[in-house]
Amino acid sequence: MTFAVTTHLNFRGQARAALDFYQHVFGGEQTVMTYGAMGQAQLAGSPDHVIWGQVAAQDGFRIMAFDVQAGHDHDAGTNAFYVSLRGTSADAVRQRWEALAEGAAILQPIGPSAWSPLYGMLADKFGITWIVDVDPRS
Incomplete structure (x- = not known):
């Protein structure tokens, strides 16, 4: 399963x-x-x-x-969750990063990290925090 x-x-x-x-x-x-x-x-x-x-x-x-339904509380929160986008192709990851970065706040510029050949973190124009990286096993 x-x-x-x-x-x-x-x-x-x-x-x-x-x-x-x-x-x-x-x-x-x-x-x-x-x-x-x-x-x-x-x-x-x-x-x-x-x-x-x-x-x-x-x-x-x-x-x-x-x-969210009208009358229901909604607070996007602060660091309530991240969306992790992990790919096997550095070119494809960079392409997605560049598209997500339109209007975004860059929290960690994309580049090599200790655990991945390519890693970055941003809050997109809707306030959603994305962690974008290349799978180190690829």
Whole structure:
């Protein structure tokens, strides 16, 4: 038996923009369901807010997101989680890094580290912290 771990991001009205951005960076197919389309518009700040969305790419990348229901507390938090993106190709990792870096705060510039030939850390334009590196076993 195998398991897949998928990061699920929670937003307050920015889920669609985040999914669009991650699809731009990673490619793949985007699926979006809105509160309105699911007959639950009264639960959302807007019927167009995302009740569930996903980007899934052929190379294995997958991320989910939704907009927290109206009236529910939402605080993105500080260092509540990181998304780890680890690849086997330095060129592919650098390409993803450069795309994620658009509008981002660079926390650790990408470069060699003690554990990886290429490592970097950034907070993207949505405030999501990414750790990007090349798998040292590759």
